[in-house]
Amino acid sequence: MSGYTPGEQPQAGRFVKLNTNENPYSPSPLVARAITDAVARGLSAYPDPTAAAFRTRAAAVLGVEPDWILCGNGSDDILTIVTRAFVGRGERLRLPYPSYVLYRTLAELQGAVSEEVRFNRDWTLSGGFAAPRDDLRVAFLPNPNSPSGTTVPRDQILDLAERLPCPLLVDEAYADFSDAHCLDLVTRNEKILVARTLSKSYALAGLRFGFLVAQPHVIRQLLKVKDSYNCDALSIAGATAAIGDQAWLVDNRRKILATRGRLTSGLGRLGFTVEPSQANFVWSVHPRVSADHLYRCLKAEGVLVRYMRYAGWGDGLRISVGTDEQIDTCLGLLEALTG
């Protein structure tokens, strides 16, 4: 097998990076202070295995109890834990297509079968996503979806969970940028598990911190699978401070959504077909100029966007919402390339 290939991460380049949905702003200033304090408290002892400080703070913010929360070394760790807990060799993991390529890699690593259910061309999802199968062990649904930025409605997610014979993991990596989320549905159906990350909406991709919200008996099972000390003392401290600063989140979200509107309308003016996005990126296709060509020309000019090609579906550009200035740079180049 080939493994999962993440977006390009030039560490020393001078690129405008609009390819991996990082937040263009600095995180809450409380994060740096919390990390400094944690360093001062010392690093020679093992961290808290269940990150109780984060669970307590997040529970208060999200309106659940702490034992409904599992913490992970990024939401990738959460997805890995869920896959390892539920899916064995030869068993089945269902995902929509096109969506997050990592899900398929996780199935491969388990020697499991990944089954892709196609989105309709308008990015709605057919009821076939809930079709029962004896070997089906988990279904992953990114919501908002990547690369489209679109969402499946809450009532449909509840309906899918009711009909599925297995857990439904709703990957809400981008939900803080959306009009709706499914956190409260976890109380209504034990099969619904909601994954979150602090990488995007809290501007902490460098810290690696994600979490899962699920019913306590599910969390207890998953705790057995995770590495004992999967989150380090600094990420626990930083993540706890970040989720405690909801005023920062509200302000950051406002800025990202404003720039998302600027990017969406700018692409529209250049003739792109643009999906209305509920995330911090926009999916677009130009009717005349190939996405691959645009990607390569942008890269040559120092702007990295994500070129995606999905077999049997098509290709396009996924452009992360940067600052207004970054987006204007990108739009200016695209104007020259498509004019």
Next chain:
Amino acid sequence: MSGYTPGEQPQAGRFVKLNTNENPYSPSPLVARAITDAVARGLSAYPDPTAAAFRTRAAAVLGVEPDWILCGNGSDDILTIVTRAFVGRGERLRLPYPSYVLYRTLAELQGAVSEEVRFNRDWTLSGGFAAPRDDLRVAFLPNPNSPSGTTVPRDQILDLAERLPCPLLVDEAYADFSDAHCLDLVTRNEKILVARTLSKSYALAGLRFGFLVAQPHVIRQLLKVKDSYNCDALSIAGATAAIGDQAWLVDNRRKILATRGRLTSGLGRLGFTVEPSQANFVWSVHPRVSADHLYRCLKAEGVLVRYMRYAGWGDGLRISVGTDEQIDTCLGLLEALTG
């Protein structure tokens, strides 16, 4: 299955913690500075997927090339990656007994079979550890071993690797406290993989950073299995600074070994049978007073040590090497309890 239970980690207690082999000293002061600098550089971007900064620095220190190094979120992550890469459901993972209980948990998580080969009563290892079997996929050998603190000689490890039909992971979590290590053997046999952690000898258990040294073609296979961003930006920065400060390591090692001698001779004076340790802990059994009783009495007095019971083998106390003051407190209590 029940999952792995790590040593007690009272987060807010006032215990003298001699139960999880943490280093009693603060890490190199360069670590805090490197973390502060990394926070200032920003946390909103993803970290380097392969931690090139650490690999380059560690390679220079250890005398290997950077592409011989794989970085992990603690050496637990390294052990998980190796297990997932080599061992499938129904296949076999070999470990000595008694040793690190986590190895068995990792096998269980994979649906694999764990096969325990007993140490001899003097903690030497029989050649049966290298016996070929069709379903054998990896062998784990902690060296120094826990709980005994004893080592298998280098030439025997090379011999085991030559006869084994599968990779031999030598878990050198405690090797910096030992007279010998196996890093250079990796060049002599591609089946030898050496795991290291910064938790113990670099006093960074709170940071979660470990690494593997193996031949480049092995590293390339393992890279496919790890989470894309398994190490965060702060742990990479801190670990790079730590391994770069070898003067700190030499000084810390000197202190730990001096106190280990004090603990060993103190226990001997109280009548304990003590294994000569090559690690930062000591394994001991008292001929008259039960280890379980001693553990409970010490805990009641605010001193946590590790009580270990191994079915079919026996029990004992594993006492981490703390500061001289901590060890004197522990020895004082043990004197009263065994006198």
